[in-house]
């Protein structure tokens with residue numbers, strides 16, 4: 001059996017919370033989703049949370065709420081899952097990529113600054129999506145300053161980073177951003193099977209995302225354009241989607257959230273063990289102002305020429321290593337949009353050396369030992 005790079009941790013309580021919903025009155029559009037949203041916003045110390053059926057959907061409605069359209073351009077990091085930049089493309093916008101910081105693998109604030117300086121005013125980004133790779137926050141205060149200076153809005157793609165902290169605040173508090181997005185896919189820190197949340201402190205953004213999640217339809221009298229025809233009356237006032245989260249998913253999410261701190265604690269302990277016992281490879285670095293949720297533990301091989309061989313060797317030994325991520329612009333779809341294969345040199349160098357080792361709350365001690373021995377037996 002291959003040790004996977006990540007997997008869910010489901011308890012009896014989690015199972016029972018879902019079973020209870022199955023015999024309740026509502027399978028969708030009941031009390032569980034608002035409860036989950038409230039629990040998330042309390043955890044993050046943020047005013048509003050909108051639960052949806054995936055982080056991809058959350059990114060899409062986040063872009064739409066910020067009025068990203070066909071005249072606009074969105075910048076993000078190339079080292080992310082394609083869903084991050086796809087969200088901007090769904091809105092008809094253009095995307096561009098800013099190279100990464102080789103130490104954190106997050107968007108480089110220096111590169112962002114230089115690119116902003118070089119860009120003509122009419123081609124500046126409307127939104128920058130900061131992706132917190134592996135569970136370590138980007139330098140949000142710096143990015144926020146640049147946002148003030150150049151007039152762009154900020155979405156945090158925190159799909160990896162629920163439970164993480166930055167400068168003492170929980171990721172998701174939106175202290176230095178407009179909207180933060182979380183994913184609850186089973187490989188992430190907590191799961192709802194499929195699901196996502198967008199958090200914000202801005203009431204208008206919250207209202208727009210809530211509307212877009214459910215067809216752009218409202219029954220709220222304050223938003224109706226015409227006089228009500230009767231008690232059945234509702235209006236579609238925008239073009240929205242069915243991006244709703246089910247009651248089953250929300251109940252699972254609320255139950256999982258109770259163990260979030262336990263999960264990140266275990267992930268940090270495993271990371272510390274890897275840090276102290278792994279030899280022969282470069283280890284991930286967490287900056288002083290960050291507490292990482294360690295969704296991923298990314299090592300780098302010292303000689304890129306050995307990358308494929310080492311990756312294969314670890315897989316052969318039953319270790320389900322992975323690579324997060326192929327720089328997004330290298331995908332054929334993005335090549336067709338005009339991106340060169342070697343567009344971001346630091347992202348390319350990262351891609352030639354990175355390997356994600358297994359890390360998750362139920363990773364057994366003996367499996368950790370097996371992983372450490374396999375990495376340490378790499379011939380360099």
Ligand SMILES: *Cc1c(COP(=O)(O)O)cnc(C)c1O
Nearest residue numbers: 054055056081083159183184185
């Ligand atoms: C997982 C992930 C997504 C997409 O999340 P879904 O919930 O599967 O839609 C987006 N961005 C990043 C960085 C991710 O890791």
